[in-house]
Amino acid sequence: MEDHYVRVHTAGGSRLVLATFAQAIAAMGRTPGLRVHRSWWVADKAVDRAEAEGRNLRLILTNGVSAPVARSSVAAVREAGWLQRPGRARCETERPTASAALSS
Numbered sequence: 001m002e003d004h005y006v007r008v009h010t011a012g013g014s015r016l017v018l019a020t021f022a023q024a025i026a027a028m029g030r031t032p033g034l035r036v037h038r039s040w041w042v043a044d045k046a047v048d049r050a051e052a053e054g055r056n057l058r059l060i061l062t063n064g065v066s067a068p069v070a071r072s073s074v075a076a077v078r079e080a081g082w083l084q085r086p087g088r089a090r091c092e093t094e095r096p097t098a099s100a101a102l103s104s
Contacts, residue, residue, distance in 0.1 A: 049087030
């Protein structure tokens, strides 16, 4: 938590927004996504692929940001189908699709 600010990661970059984490998640409305860690909420469209290193799981987002996945959230991530996403190769100049992730 950065005081009462939440970092919002989008395809266009990241910025701090004055809100609590709960307020930021509520502002996402019906956008499909999951709270994957105590300090991370990730939109479905933002997930490129999942990477495991030992017992640690991380989601690699379409903008290149890496989001941690709590062990207690692995089942929900699996159920959402995010573990099976193959990822996609992008050229350096291609812009990722619009997506969002919140971190506190």
